[in-house]
Amino acid sequence: MEKYQRIWDDAIDRLKSNISQQSFDMFFSTPKKVYKVKNNKMYVVVQNNHEQFMLDKFYLKEVVEMIAEVSGFNYDVKFITNDYVKNDQQAFDLTKPDPNLPKYYRGNLNTTYTFDRFVAGKSNRLAYMIALQVAERPGEVANPLYIFGGVGLGKTHLMQAIGNFILDDNPSSRILYCTSEKFIDDYRHATLDNNFEAFKEKYRNIDVLLIDDIQFLSKKEQTQTEFFNTFNELYNNNKQIVITSDRPASDLKDIMDRLTSRFEWGLQADIQIPDTQTRIEIMKKKLAGENINLEEFPEEVLEFIASKFNSNVRTLEGALKRLIFYATINNSDFTIELANEALRDLFKAEQKNSKVDVNNIIKEVGAYYDVSVADILSKKRKKNIAFARQVAMFLTRELTGSSFPKIGEAFSGRDHTTIMHGCEKIEKELKESDELKKAISDLKQVLS
Numbered sequence: 001m002e003k004y005q006r007i008w009d010d011a012i013d014r015l016k017s018n019i020s021q022q023s024f025d026m027f028f029s030t031p032k033k034v035y036k037v038k039n040n041k042m043y044v045v046v047q048n049n050h051e052q053f054m055l056d057k058f059y060l061k062e063v064v065e066m067i068a069e070v071s072g073f074n075y076d077v078k079f080i081t082n083d084y085v086k087n088d089q090q091a092f093d094l095t096k097p098d099p100n101l102p103k104y105y106r107g108n109l110n111t112t113y114t115f116d117r118f119v120a121g122k123s124n125r126l127a128y129m130i131a132l133q134v135a136e137r138p139g140e141v142a143n144p145l146y147i148f149g150g151v152g153l154g155k156t157h158l159m160q161a162i163g164n165f166i167l168d169d170n171p172s173s174r175i176l177y178c179t180s181e182k183f184i185d186d187y188r189h190a191t192l193d194n195n196f197e198a199f200k201e202k203y204r205n206i207d208v209l210l211i212d213d214i215q216f217l218s219k220k221e222q223t224q225t226e227f228f229n230t231f232n233e234l235y236n237n238n239k240q241i242v243i244t245s246d247r248p249a250s251d252l253k254d255i256m257d258r259l260t261s262r263f264e265w266g267l268q269a270d271i272q273i274p275d276t277q278t279r280i281e282i283m284k285k286k287l288a289g290e291n292i293n294l295e296e297f298p299e300e301v302l303e304f305i306a307s308k309f310n311s312n313v314r315t316l317e318g319a320l321k322r323l324i325f326y327a328t329i330n331n332s333d334f335t336i337e338l339a340n341e342a343l344r345d346l347f348k349a350e351q352k353n354s355k356v357d358v359n360n361i362i363k364e365v366g367a368y369y370d371v372s373v374a375d376i377l378s379k380k381r382k383k384n385i386a387f388a389r390q391v392a393m394f395l396t397r398e399l400t401g402s403s404f405p406k407i408g409e410a411f412s413g414r415d416h417t418t419i420m421h422g423c424e425k426i427e428k429e430l431k432e433s434d435e436l437k438k439a440i441s442d443l444k445q446v447l448s
């Protein structure tokens with residue numbers, strides 16, 4: 001907490017020159033304690049309810065701005081009184097869930113899936129931001145929130161972060177996380193026992209429903225009808241619903257239209273495969289979580305791992321854990337040689353599973369623009385061919401993180417400056433062309 005206390009103190013120091021002496025003396029002259037920081041929110045203890053009210057109303061914006069200035073990070077601030085601290089500590093002491101709440105309301109959230117631990121990058125930023133807003137104002141911003149994307153890209157993490165955030169704000173809220181398979185199973189049991197009381201109590205008497213991997217409802221007509229009723233009841237009562245899926249709602253197969261069209265009522269956000277930089281950031285965050293000093297872990301080793309595991313964050317994380325384990329038992333430093341040794345088997349498996357390799361990227365880009373692989377690899381300069389070629393170069397760079405010379409080799413031995421130029425051109429055009437934006441996003445979806 002020391003680090004945050006320092007940020008707070010520095011921020012207040014700066015605030016001094018931005019507000020009147022009188023206001024400063026009134027609200028900030030006695031030092032305030034940062035109680036905790038959770039989910040990007042700084043909890044600051046104030047003297048009483050009146051002070052809390054005044055600070056919230058008149059100084060919140062300034063304080064948040066100053067904190068951003070000194071820390072370079074957008075923390076939210078929540079002013080709390082000692083009452084809050086007391087309750088919170090009691091809740092901590094209990095470590096057990098509130099005995100009055102059925103266990104499925106709390107017990108099935110993974111408490112490590114928080115916004116804090118989620119790295120937002122180009123590939124997921126929109127989904128992250130919407131999820132955060134939904135968590136701040138459940139039932140108001142986007143209902144349902146529908147998050148979709150490939151395997152291991154953070155859908156479950158983000159969905160549970162919403163639940164954890166809401167619980168944090170209000171420990172008695174009833175959050176139900178379940179996979180659609182669990183829903184199917186529960187419904188089947190209710191039917192077999194001809195007892196729907198408990199089922200309805202569980203799924204309808206809640207504040208937030210997080211339903212994971214909805215695609216598995218496919219072909220289960222009866223369960224779909226039941227889910228439709230559950231959805232309507234929650235929706236009509238302004239209860240937040242969050243859904244994840246491996247594809248957009250409109251592409252769901254064998255799920256009734258009246259259901260999929262409801263999924264489109266709120267907001268849909270997709271998560272794509274993270275680019276190299278984001279993969280590196282994710283690893284850094286995991287290392288911090290493992291209390292490993294980043295200075296011990298050379299950037300080149302991170303880059304190396306990021307270049308080898310590029311399609312699934314879960315696999316990336318697994319590789320990193322394995323390397324840490326390997327280094328610990330061998331008592332050795334983190335080097336590329338060690339990574340090579342520790343991860344050899346995983347490389348093979350990854351190559352087999354990953355759709356993100358240069359040949360496949362060229363193939364998919366070719367299919368998208370109706371240009372043959374041979375033409376992309378050729379020297380032809382026809383406009384549409386050259387364009388598809390550059391898109392393929394760009395995606396290869398972004399998704400595999402390979403060096404320019406290495407990509408050059410894969411593109412019939414082109415010079416690295418040609419690759420660089422191609423990537424820059426697409427990057428520039430991306431800022432202006434919605435069509436290209438959509439193409440890149442579609443292609444990333446295909447490749448994940």
Ligand code: ADP
Pocket residue numbers: 117118119120124149150151152153154155156157158282285313314317
């Ligand atoms: P999905 O549900 O999309 O298959 P998960 O949410 O289970 O994926 O994520 C797989 C693993 O990768 C989890 O351990 C999760 O914490 C991690 N992960 C995925 N994306 C991120 C991210 N952007 N930042 C940090 N960790 C991530």
Ligand code: MG
Pocket residue numbers: 155156157212
């Ligand atoms: Mg999942």
